[in-house]
Amino acid sequence: MEYLLIFISAIFVNNIVLTQFLGICPFLGVSKKISTSLGMGAAVIFVITLATIVTWLIQHYLLNPFNLGFLQTIAFILVIAALVQMVEIILKKISPALYAALGVFLPLITTNCCVLGVAILVIQKDFGLLEGAMYAMANGCGFTVALVIFAGIREQLALADIPNGMKGVPIALVTAGILALAFMGFAGLV
Amino acid sequence: MAAKKDTLLNMFIAMFVISVVSGGVLGVVYNATKEPIAAAETAKKTEAIKNVLPEFETLNNINVKSAVENEDADLPFYLAYDANNNFIGAAIETFTNKGFSGNISLMVGILADGTVKNISVLQHAETPGLGSKMSEPSFKDQFNDKNAKSFNFNVKKDGGDVDAITAATISSRAFCDAVNRALLTFENNKGGF
Amino acid sequence: MANWNNLTKGFFRENPILVLLLGCCPTLATTTSAINGLSMGLATTFVLVLSNISISLLKNFIPNKVHIPCYIVVIASFVTVLQLLMQAYVPSIYETLGLFIPLIVVNCIVLGRAEAYACKNSIGASAVDGISMGLGYAMALTILGSIREILGSGSIFGWKFIEGDTILVFVLAPGAFIALGFLISIMNKILKKSN
Numbered sequence: 001m002e003y004l005l006i007f008i009s010a011i012f013v014n015n016i017v018l019t020q021f022l023g024i025c026p027f028l029g030v031s032k033k034i035s036t037s038l039g040m041g042a043a044v045i046f047v048i049t050l051a052t053i054v055t056w057l058i059q060h061y062l063l064n065p066f067n068l069g070f071l072q073t074i075a076f077i078l079v080i081a082a083l084v085q086m087v088e089i090i091l092k093k094i095s096p097a098l099y100a101a102l103g104v105f106l107p108l109i110t111t112n113c114c115v116l117g118v119a120i121l122v123i124q125k126d127f128g129l130l131e132g133a134m135y136a137m138a139n140g141c142g143f144t145v146a147l148v149i150f151a152g153i154r155e156q157l158a159l160a161d162i163p164n165g166m167k168g169v170p171i172a173l174v175t176a177g178i179l180a181l182a183f184m185g186f187a188g189l190v
Numbered sequence: 191m192a193a194k195k196d197t198l199l200n201m202f203i204a205m206f207v208i209s210v211v212s213g214g215v216l217g218v219v220y221n222a223t224k225e226p227i228a229a230a231e232t233a234k235k236t237e238a239i240k241n242v243l244p245e246f247e248t249l250n251n252i253n254v255k256s257a258v259e260n261e262d263a264d265l266p267f268y269l270a271y272d273a274n275n276n277f278i279g280a281a282i283e284t285f286t287n288k289g290f291s292g293n294i295s296l297m298v299g300i301l302a303d304g305t306v307k308n309i310s311v312l313q314h315a316e317t318p319g320l321g322s323k324m325s326e327p328s329f330k331d332q333f334n335d336k337n338a339k340s341f342n343f344n345v346k347k348d349g350g351d352v353d354a355i356t357a358a359t360i361s362s363r364a365f366c367d368a369v370n371r372a373l374l375t376f377e378n379n380k381g382g383f
Numbered sequence: 384m385a386n387w388n389n390l391t392k393g394f395f396r397e398n399p400i401l402v403l404l405l406g407c408c409p410t411l412a413t414t415t416s417a418i419n420g421l422s423m424g425l426a427t428t429f430v431l432v433l434s435n436i437s438i439s440l441l442k443n444f445i446p447n448k449v450h451i452p453c454y455i456v457v458i459a460s461f462v463t464v465l466q467l468l469m470q471a472y473v474p475s476i477y478e479t480l481g482l483f484i485p486l487i488v489v490n491c492i493v494l495g496r497a498e499a500y501a502c503k504n505s506i507g508a509s510a511v512d513g514i515s516m517g518l519g520y521a522m523a524l525t526i527l528g529s530i531r532e533i534l535g536s537g538s539i540f541g542w543k544f545i546e547g548d549t550i551l552v553f554v555l556a557p558g559a560f561i562a563l564g565f566l567i568s569i570m571n572k573i574l575k576k577s578n
Contacts, residue, residue: 014291019556021412025491028407070220070467073485074212074459081455113408113489120485125292165568169404173564181557187290187360196448204445208453212460219464226471234474313478318415319535319554357551 003134010138012186016114017146018179023114027147028172030105032158037151041144043105045137047087048115051080052136055119056129076119081110114143150179234312235297239268239281242299242308246270246278257375265375269383277302277383280376283312286368290360291315294324298372304380305337309369314361321361329355329362333369338377343370389511393519399492400523401570406492409483410524411559417540420528422476423483424521426465428514430487431496433461435513438501454497455488462487492520523566530562 016022023044030040055076063069088106091099109115118139122132153175162171239249248271253264268281279301286294294314299307311325323329332353333343344350345362354362399405406427414420437457445453466484469477477484487493496516501509532538535554537545552558 021408021556021559022486024407024411028404070216070463071213073463073466073488074216074456077455077459077488078452081452111489111491111494113486116489117482117486120482124482165572166564170564170568170571173560173567177557177560177564180560181552184555184557196446200446201449204453205449205456208441208445208456212456216460216463219467223467223471227467227474230471230474315481317555319551 003131006131006134007138007141010135011142011145012183014142015146015183016118016139016142018176018183020117022117023112023143026108026112027143027150027176028169030108031147031151031154031172034148034151034155037147038144039101040105040108041140041147042101043109044112044114044143045140047080047084047106047109048118048140048143049133049137050087051083051115052119052122053129053133054079054083056122056127056132059123072120072123076116080115080119084110114139146179146183150176153179235283238297238310238312239270239299241310242281242297243270243279244301244307245272247273248275254375254379256371257378258371265372267379279307280383282372282376284368284372284375286364286371288360288364288367289314289316290321290358290364291317294361294364294368296365296368296372298369300372300376302380302383303337304339304373304377305335306333306369306373308334316358316361320358321355323355323358324361324365329353330365338373343373386508386511389508390515393512393515393517394522395519396574397516398519398523398570399516400520401567402574404567405495406490406520407563409486409490410527411556411563413480413483414524414528414531414559415554416532416536416538417525417528419479420524420526421521422473423480424517424524426469426480426484427487427490427492427520428517429465430458430461431493431517431520432510432513434458434493435496435501435509436506437461438497439504439506439509442502450502451494454494458493458497459488492516527559527562527566530566531558534558534562 010016014020017024017027026040026044031037058075058079059072063072063075068075084106088099091106118136122135125135127135154172157171157175166174250269250271252267252269254267256263256265263285265285266283268283270278270280272278279299282298282300284296284298292315294316295312297310297312299309301307309330311330314322314324316322316324336343336351342350343352344366345352345354345359347354347359348363348366350366352362352366393399397403400407400410409423409427413423434454434457438454441453441457462485465487466477469484496512500512504512529539531553532540534550535552535558537543537547537549550558553562
């Protein structure tokens with residue numbers, strides 16, 4: 001039940017993209033087609049969960065015992081960068097099919113701030129390992145939901161007649177704003 | 191001049207040197223800023239204590255177990271005494287985890303008779319423009335000079351006397367929760383001050 | 384002349400956020416008021432200038448294959464230095480900006496400028512590039528912060544001039560997206576005219 005609440009809260013109430021502003025770059029960059037946004041979402045869910053587990057272990061078994069909390073940022077980003085590269089290599093060897101589907105998105109994830117953001121948030125909120133992993137996965141799902149909905153709207157938007165000055169990024173941002181407004185309706189659900 | 195060749199040795203040396211240098215620099219900065227950071231934190235707390243209590247002579251810091259049922263948490267109490275060693279009141283560092291986005295921590299000043307003197311918000315992460323209004327006088331000052339005997343420290347939606355912040359009932363409720371935690375713990379322990 | 388162009392490009396022609404669309408996350412998240420936008424912009428400038436200088440210094444020392452990890456270590460170190468300094472000397476701003484200070488590490492502007500400019504140019508030019516891009520970013524953030532603060536809370540840099548109800552939604556998440564959308568649209572228009 002508690003885990004269900006974490007999921008509902010992360011996907012609808014505190015959506016990572018639309019209310020916390022993490023991961024906006026890929027949100028605007030790879031949201032032109034539903035199929036690519038699904039691929040990106042799946043890659044993010046995978047990496048974010050793995051990265052949070054590894055960074056949690058590093059924080060609690062390496063940084064905290066040696067009083068090295070100030071190295072958090074540097075340690076986390078290196079771990080995430082290394083992890084992304086490792087996942088890429090392993091995936092290529094073990095499952096070429098999955099690699100073909102997710103491969104192009106993996107390098108982009110290193111600089112996706114929602115991965116580092118969630119890893120730091122889990123430490124700040126003092127979650128346990130399982131709870132943290134659930135929170136990370138839920139936020140990955142929240143990212144995917146926002147991305148896919150947005151891609152669906154943008155596919156239609158491409159066909160619409162838009163004033164010249166608003167074409168491209170401006171109309172995308174305004175649409176995202178209206179989407180965020182809709183998500184505010186979920187406030188107070190949990 | 192081109193970049194060094196991609197030999198294993200060169201890569202290793204570059205990574206190693208950069209890591210060692212940045213690690214060293216960070217260590218130095220960390221040590222240099224350790225004291226100012228601690229000082230800034232203490233200054234913030236001292237400021238908050240002075241803000242929520244009347245003039246006092248001496249201050250005594252103790253930890254009191256929260257009186258909320260089934261809760262395992264300690265609340266720092268700062269007991270204030272005047273020059274004749276009479277107990278004036280306590281500044282209590284209380285918290286709530288019912289905030290809209292994470293923990294909220296408050297400094298609540300309570301006089302010897304249980305009246306809330308003033309409240310200062312130490313830390314919160316509520317939505318800017320909505321829940322963040324809890325640190326503005328229009329919301330938090332309605333608690334001032336109120337006593338639990340004549341005032342119900344809950345939002346009106348829950349049958350209390352507190353006007354919630356517009357469109358931020360959750361944050362207002364959380365604020366009340368933190369204040370009530372301080373009041374309850376104070377009532378249960380005030381015999382000992 | 385070249386230096387002058389190098390210095391001014393970040394404000395207008397190549398403004399990182401309004402034209403190049405780099406570093407959106409902190410732009411949207413921290414511009415709830417003009418002062419927050421300005422602080423975030425200056426914090427990013429600090430990291431950007433220092434990382435540009437160091438990477439330009441190190442460009443002949445770093446082998447190609449490991450350049451990304453090396454850059455990340457350099458950038459993350461400066462971010463941590465910034466974090467510690469802000470915690471010590473401006474704790475209230477540090478608390479408001481919160482999570483977005485460590486997240487400067489993954490701000491595309493910093494790594495982007497390192498890759499696109501600093502690793503190919505001299506130290507002086509890289510420093511100017513960092514200052515130009517950083518201040519241009521800070522300017523855009525301050526403008527966006529001002530718009531949101533005026534419309535959303537009826538004040539500017541904390542000075543309140545509208546009492547009573549304001550358009551609250553501009554301080555909230557949706558307003559951030561919408562305000563930035565219109566700002567970019569206006570910028571496009573101006574750039575087209577000046578060409």
